[in-house]
Amino acid sequence: MSAVLNHLIHDQDVDTNHRALRFLTAGSVDDGKSTLIGRLLFDSRAILADQLDTLEKRAAGQPIDLSLLTDGLEAEREQGITIDVAYRYFATKHRKFIIADAPGHEQYTRNMVTAAAGSDAAVVLVDITKLDTTQSPVVLLPQTRRHSLLAHLLRVPSIVFAVNKLDAVADPGPAFEAVSLALKAFARQAGIEVAAIVPVSALRGDNVTQPLDATWYQGPSLLQVLESLPSVQEKVECNLLQPVQYVAREGEGTGNQPRTLWGRIAHGQVKAGDAVQILPSGQQAIVAQVRRAGSVVERSVAGESAGLVLDRQLDVSRGDWIVTPGTATPKQEFEATLAWLDTEPAVVGRKYWVRHGNRWTQARITAIRHRLDIHSLQESDAEQLAVNEIGHVQIQTQQALPVEAYADNRVGGALIVVDPTTNRTSGALLVSKEA
Structure with missing residues (x-):
């Protein structure tokens, strides 16, 4: 019997009334996302025996590469990167979890958006070895900022920053404090409510499932934070x-x-x-x-x-x-935030396919109100949106749709944009309050 099945069958203390937490790991490339998930799976005994045997044979006496537990595509193993979203499941005595390992490369940002759309929480990894912690303030990586903003725009309720690779820093205490200050400043400026900032070493296992034994950090482990986060529950006492x-x-x-x-x-x-x-x-x-x-x-x-x-x-x-009769007013024109994911830029006037719920209809961008600079978080005028850019647009659809503000409902307020020529998923539309 596999280790994970044995754990689930014999561990009767799992709170079955507590909804499973769906969370994704995000951040820049090589920040250690896959290794972190592998560490969570390994420490919670959620690895199949044959998987463990395979990893031990590949390691040939060296430490096990835990990232291989999620990087399943051949191209991922060859390049040492995550390309597609990998989903994994594990459980502790207090909670069940569904993890989405999102890719860090800019060209795969669309996969991160897919994972974030249905998540209760986002763990954004920050590789401390890539930052100059002697600089004040510390300058964060663009992809750290982009993934945090996307998670915030996609209404992921809880955002956690995990400052990784503390084992590779000579003096981790002051370094972690400097990065924490930069993350807090960025979050304040972006309007992001941060659930927690925790130091970890995914490779060594420090503060992942067990609290860190250090004088400079007295907070919870990453797993303790995840066990305490709420699951999303859509509104029940309202119209159908x-x-x-x-x-x-x-x-x-x-x-x-x-x-x-x-x-x-x-x-x-x-x-x-x-x-x-x-x-x-x-x-x-x-x-x-x-x-x-x-x-x-x-x-x-x-x-x-x-x-x-x-x-x-x-x-x-x-x-x-x-x-419910009389509660929805279909619209053909509305305002929305557009996260653009295609290499071909989004331009005013061009026709696209959009999907709202299960309905497909043609649509076009009638105006680009502004573009958001992920570095300064300032809005600027724009005539088009390039790949991975975020902007505020006005949309006109061929058929009237019962859209709602995305902030109120993630189903009624979300649309995907598809290029009619290539059939690529080109963008994600999040309907604004003023719609």
């Missing part, structure tokens, strides 16, 4: 918003067989007898049944996948939205 992902019909042939409208509830709740409205058609009906996992249930709430059976047949298909 549910994107339709799939329409299922019972029985064979045609006729009046009931259809079930499946989708994951973005916010609110629904029960039999509730009045609902279908967008964009605007038709209304009453919910006859609520289904979940093949069974009829009394109600379903935000975060759950539910199937709704209506009291009458309506023309509903994938991409439609189910809402």
Whole structure:
């Protein structure tokens, strides 16, 4: 039996009522993200026996390369970098975790955005060996600032800075304090609320799962911080918003067989007898049944996948939205923050495909209000947005969409932008409050 299964079966102290924490590791290339995750997996006994044997054979008597636990692609192993997002699972006596290891290279920033969109927390690694800690203030790496800003813009609730490679610094105490001051100053300027700043050595294991034994740091270990962070819970006591992902019909042939409208509830709740409205058609009906996992249930709430059976047949298909009547106003023009991820710049007037929930429609940028300088955090005029740049834009869509402010809901307020020629994911749109 694998070590992870043995741990989960015999450790009965895991709090099953405490939701799993989904977090990503981010930061610049070679900051030690994959090694940190490998250390968490190794110290929590979440490594399969055959994986451990393989790593020990590769090491040939040398220390195990823990980064290989997440860098699974052949290209990643050859180049020693992370390219794709790798997901891993582990559990302690107090919490369950789902980790996303995001790449640090600028050209793979789109993968980091993908990982951040569904995360409860972000651990941004800072390689202290790359910084001049004698300089005042310490100058942070551009990718550290970019990933922190993206995590903040993507509404990741908890952002933790892990200052890594303390084992490679002659006098770690003052060096950590200097970097902490720089991180706090940057966070204040960017409006980021920092959950914690912790010193670690992912390679040696210092302050990762066990508290650091040092006179200059008396705070918690990284694992203790992660165990204390809250999980995201979308709003339940509010109006219903549910994107339709799939329409299922019972029985064979045609006729009046009931259809079930499946989708994951973005916010609110629904029960039999509730009045609902279908967008964009605007038709209304009453919910006859609520289904979940093949069974009829009394109600379903935000975060759950539910199937709704209506009291009458309506023309509903994938991409439609189910809402509480009169609570959503579809719009064709709105303001949004745009994180641009494509090598071809974003320009005013060009047509793109956008996806909102499960609906695809054409759209174009009608204006670029400003571009954000990640170094100075100042806004400047711009005619286009280059790869990895962030700006504020006005969008016009071909079809009206029930968009919401991203700050209020991550499903109703997010759209992805796709290049119609190359089919590349070109950007992420986060709808603004003023929309």
